[in-house]
Amino acid sequence: MDNTNLKFSGFKVGQTIKAFDFMPMDGRPDRFVQGKIISIPEDRGYACYEVKADASSIYYDQGTSVFVPMEMDFMEYEERITMIMDEHGRERV
Numbered sequence: 001m002d003n004t005n006l007k008f009s010g011f012k013v014g015q016t017i018k019a020f021d022f023m024p025m026d027g028r029p030d031r032f033v034q035g036k037i038i039s040i041p042e043d044r045g046y047a048c049y050e051v052k053a054d055a056s057s058i059y060y061d062q063g064t065s066v067f068v069p070m071e072m073d074f075m076e077y078e079e080r081i082t083m084i085m086d087e088h089g090r091e092r093v
Contacts, residue, residue, distance in 0.1 A: 003040075003047040006071040008080065011049060013037050014087030019051070019068040023077045031057045033066045034084060047071065 003009040011017055014037065021031035034055040041050055047070040053060040060066055068081065083092045 003070055006047055007076060008070045009047065011037055011081070011083065012087055013039060015083055016054075016085035017049070017051065017068070017081050018055075018084050019081045020079075022075060023080070029057060031059070033057075033060055033068065035066065036085075038065070041067070 016034065016036045018032055018034040022028075024030045032055075033051060033053050035051040035053040037049045038052050039050040041048065044067060048067045049070065051066045051068050053064045053066050054062055056062075056064075056066075072080070085091050
């Protein structure tokens, strides 16, 4: 599957990302998952990252596998997914 044209296709296994469900807004709690990308599955029916959660706003327990879409058809925005740490353990700001 060629995912190179998708908005957030540039991340790699081993990187730690933070992915939001919705754009953060005043008066509404953030909804996100943060964790290390453990795979880029090709059998899900959509392009995504499998992330092992190490932090979450509400939904996921630590260590849970979460599938983060590389692109969404609606409510997509520029910073929906950001890198927290690269695959070598260096923090990104």
